[in-house]
Amino acid sequence: MSKPLPLVLRHAMYNLRGGFLIRPLTIALTLGCAGALLSWLEEEYPAVSAWVPSTLFPSHADPQVAQVILAGIAASIMTVVSIVFAILLMTLTLASMQFSPRIIVSFSRDRVTQWTLGIFLGTFSYCMAALPAARSVPHPFAPVATVLGAMVLAIVCVGLLLFFIHHISQAISVNHIVDRIAGETEEVIDEIMPDTRRPAYDQEGVPYNDKKSERLILSAVSGYIRYVDTGRLLSLAKEFKVRVRILRRVGHFVPAGIALFGCSPDDRLDPQRERELRAAFDIGPSRTLQQDVEFGVIQIVDIALKAISTAVNDPSTAITCVDQLGRILIRFVGREPPLSLLCAPPHVVRVVVPWIGTDGLLDTAFEQIRH
DSSP: OOOOOOHHHHHHHHHHHHOTTHHHHHHHHHHHHHHHHHHHHHHHOGGGGTTSOTTTOSOTTOHHHHHHHHHHHHHHHHHHHHHHHHHHHHHHHHHHHHTOGGGHHHHHTOHHHHHHHHHHHHHHHHHHHHGGGOBOSSSOBOOHHHHHHHHHHHHHHHHHHHHHHHHHHHHTSHHHHHHHHHHHHHHHHHHHSOOOOOOSSOGGGOOOOTTSOOEEEEOSSOEEEEEEOHHHHHHHHHHHTOEEEESSOTTOEEOTTSEEEEEESTTSOOHHHHHHHHTTEEEESSOOTTTOHHHHHHHHHHHHHHHTSTTTOOHHHHHHHHHHHHHHHHHHHTSOOOOSEEESSTTOEEEEOOOOOHHHHHHHHHHHHHO
8 A cells, every 4th residue: 555645745746737837837947948958068069960951051150040040939939829828818718607617727737738838838948048059259159959959849839739729629618628527526536435345344333432522623724625634644643642533524614713623632732733633634725626526526516507597508518417427426336435433553543534425425416406
């Protein structure tokens, strides 16, 4: 069994995977450094550019051709980038108004969009980093191999632009949107409900006294519970010899100053231990699909409700949403439910975790649509 990632590292990886600017920025910086490094290598080691065909650059000592090509590619790429951003913002606005504002999160996680913006910005960075190397004084120098790389990147950008337009035309299709949300929700179900056999003992049947006096630990910030590091909580509870009872499940909103979890016996905690236990909770301003199966269902329900509203009256979209909701529920009921009682050692309850059940998820999926 793989060791769970620390909460901070996991949150950073989730943002890296779904962040709209992190991946494009990384690609842009990488290609910019590649342009600067390649032009430096050409100047230090002339043999690097000796293989470039003379039909492209008859004179490797004429920097004007290199300057014109690099400057032209950089200027044209920035023009195209502005067009791509305009198309993307228009798509987000249309999807938000027509379907639901919550699906913008799904659009920001689209890797095709991130790679497209990254390569376009990276081509611009590549050209700008290589442009200072093409100079006439103190001695003429033209980084012909670097220029050839810029020309290849420009050709890639042309093909990528055509593919991006085709991709966006499909991405705003309601069938594509709902299918993507359902797929991401199934991934969450697979993660928190792995299809494995139960341990030799039944943890759910372990008796524990829920009447013990416990200290209520208040939330330090307001926000939605996005992720609970149950492994970390179990380890700390075992170390401190306490029992932690989480009062609100993933996806619930917790105002600052409201009880987040209870801990018993109440005399084994100090402020430092309280901070360590509280650090196992990821709380933020919006819900995410890290552990929150219900959030994926809510996004699809929002689309269905808007489709069957009087203003839109699109029953076909609602039927598509119901089909995908059924897909999610089939995956959910076909898995072993996540353990609510975590024990360490066996038969000693250390952490009590509330999870959404089949009845709750079924109610979220179909109750509003039924009305």
